[in-house]
Amino acid sequence: MKKDISTEERIKEAARAVFIAKGFSGCSTREIAKASGMNVALVNYYFRSKSQLFQLIFNSAMEDFTNTMVEVFSRDLTLPEKMRILIEKEYEFLSQHPELPSFIIQETNRESNIAHDNFGFFQKIVDTGIFQQCVEAQEREEMRKIDIFNLTLLIISNCHYPFMSRNMLKGMLKLNDSQLIPNIEIHKKHVSDLLISYLFPKISKNEE
Amino acid sequence: MKKDISTEERIKEAARAVFIAKGFSGCSTREIAKASGMNVALVNYYFRSKSQLFQLIFNSAMEDFTNTMVEVFSRDLTLPEKMRILIEKEYEFLSQHPELPSFIIQETNRESNIAHDNFGFFQKIVDTGIFQQCVEAQEREEMRKIDIFNLTLLIISNCHYPFMSRNMLKGMLKLNDSQLIPNIEIHKKHVSDLLISYLFPKISKNEE
DNA sequence: CAAAATATTAAACATCTGTTTAAAATAGTT
DNA sequence: AACTATTTTAAACAGATGTTTAATATTTTG
Numbered sequence: 298m299k300k301d302i303s304t305e306e307r308i309k310e311a312a313r314a315v316f317i318a319k320g321f322s323g324c325s326t327r328e329i330a331k332a333s334g335m336n337v338a339l340v341n342y343y344f345r346s347k348s349q350l351f352q353l354i355f356n357s358a359m360e361d362f363t364n365t366m367v368e369v370f371s372r373d374l375t376l377p378e379k380m381r382i383l384i385e386k387e388y389e390f391l392s393q394h395p396e397l398p399s400f401i402i403q404e405t406n407r408e409s410n411i412a413h414d415n416f417g418f419f420q421k422i423v424d425t426g427i428f429q430q431c432v433e434a435q436e437r438e439e440m441r442k443i444d445i446f447n448l449t450l451l452i453i454s455n456c457h458y459p460f461m462s463r464n465m466l467k468g469m470l471k472l473n474d475s476q477l478i479p480n481i482e483i484h485k486k487h488v489s490d491l492l493i494s495y496l497f498p499k500i501s502k503n504e505e
Numbered sequence: 506m507k508k509d510i511s512t513e514e515r516i517k518e519a520a521r522a523v524f525i526a527k528g529f530s531g532c533s534t535r536e537i538a539k540a541s542g543m544n545v546a547l548v549n550y551y552f553r554s555k556s557q558l559f560q561l562i563f564n565s566a567m568e569d570f571t572n573t574m575v576e577v578f579s580r581d582l583t584l585p586e587k588m589r590i591l592i593e594k595e596y597e598f599l600s601q602h603p604e605l606p607s608f609i610i611q612e613t614n615r616e617s618n619i620a621h622d623n624f625g626f627f628q629k630i631v632d633t634g635i636f637q638q639c640v641e642a643q644e645r646e647e648m649r650k651i652d653i654f655n656l657t658l659l660i661i662s663n664c665h666y667p668f669m670s671r672n673m674l675k676g677m678l679k680l681n682d683s684q685l686i687p688n689i690e691i692h693k694k695h696v697s698d699l700l701i702s703y704l705f706p707k708i709s710k711n712e713e
Numbered sequence: 714c715a716a717a718a719t720a721t722t723a724a725a726c727a728t729c730t731g732t733t734t735a736a737a738a739t740a741g742t743t
Numbered sequence: 744a745a746c747t748a749t750t751t752t753a754a755a756c757a758g759a760t761g762t763t764t765a766a767t768a769t770t771t772t773g
Binding site for chain 1: 526527528530531604607609610611613614615616622623624626627651652653654655657658659661662663665666667669670672673674676677678679680688691692695696698699700702703
């Protein structure tokens with residue numbers, strides 16, 4: 298009865314790496330099997346189909362995708378502090394997982410991928426009370442009036458796009474990896490200053 | 506001798522639509538053939554292989570990708586004016602071609618896609634003299650000190666990511682297309698204000 | 714240990730993949 | 744008109760694809 302979890306887990310880990318690197322339609326079941334050192338049939342034995350295995354990986358990737366936001370927004374801090382720390386943590390996390398943002402975008406844009414119930418992930422962010430905190434700050438005129446949609450989008454754009462575009466940037470500016478890292482580090486600082494001074498104009502004026 | 510250009514062109518147009526919608530590994534030669542109303546063999550008759558046809562489409566997509574920048578930066582305007590008009594034009598163009606940014610990112614991140622000579626496209630932007638104009642403005646202290654890398658990245662992030670993420674946003678915020686469009690229109694205004702006030706702090710202070 | 718349940722394997726399956734071939738249709742040339 | 748070059752077609756190709764099968768090995772249970 299007690300099954301050896303190591304094979305199932307090994308397949309899942311290999312699948313995660315392969316799917317995130319190449320996307321659903323960019324890889325085969327056999328490639329995942331080989332990467333995990335297992336048989337092709339075992340993949341379907343444990344996960345029934347390529348699609349079901351993918352759905353599993355995708356959801357866990359979405360979890361990671363929103364995890365930093367949930368974690369930072371749950372802390373007991375002022376909004377500018379949360380913003381600064383979030384950007385810091387996002388850049389830190391994405392430096393370790395630079396393929397994640399483009400994977401998420403690629404797969405949410407793939408048709409035939411029906412199960413786009415990303416609302417659950419967003420709800421976790423809402424549950425941190427961050428948007429309530431924003432409304433209150435806006436009432437006290439400590440924060441610029443801005444919708445949830447635009448606020449979320451400003452943050453994600455400036456945190457995720459730099460990592461998604463790293464290969465394009467390398468090609469366009471003729472950079473190698475070792476040149477890219479410090480540039481992204483500088484970019485983090487720009488993004489931090491940019492967003493905080495835009496969202497909290499008075500406070501950032503006082504700080505200067 | 507005189508060949509009917511219509512079939513070749515029809516295949517290219519179908520290929521463009523299919524490739525951009527589904528990516529290189531997300532579609533088949535037969536799908537492109539069917540979309541153009543032509544035979545499978547004709548695709549290879551005119552373009553030799555799926556890869557060569559793709560390369561053609563990709564390059565033309567990269568052309569479109571950088572076209573707005575080249576066009577706006579070539580005008581005889583001040584930097585804040587160029588910035589404002591660029592954002593305006595980018596949002597206008599991408600509203601008509603929302604799939605383009607994620608296509609470019611997806612394909613520049615696909616390994617086995619060797620030919621990443623995106624430098625040529627970037628050179629066209631450099632040739633507009635925009636970066637020289639920035640250096641001069643920075644010397645006159647009319648513009649914040651910022652590297653080409655970070656400046657380019659700030660602009661592209663805030664213009665392209667909103668369109669790349671539209672399906673994710675729709676899923677996360679439970680929006681439909683008709684709700685998305687006005688939100689993106691508002692976002693354009695935020696991005697414009699955000700970037701101009703950050704890059705040209707003194708001037709935008711005078712304007713207020 | 715024997716029986717039952719679970720895990721693993723190699724092989725087969727039907728279909729799809731990119732590409733090629735060789736014949737047929739069409740257009741162009743003399 | 745006949746001949747040549749070009750375009751289009753259906754069919755075949757070899758290999759890859761997701762998935763299933765049926766037999767074997769291993770573990771768990773009584």
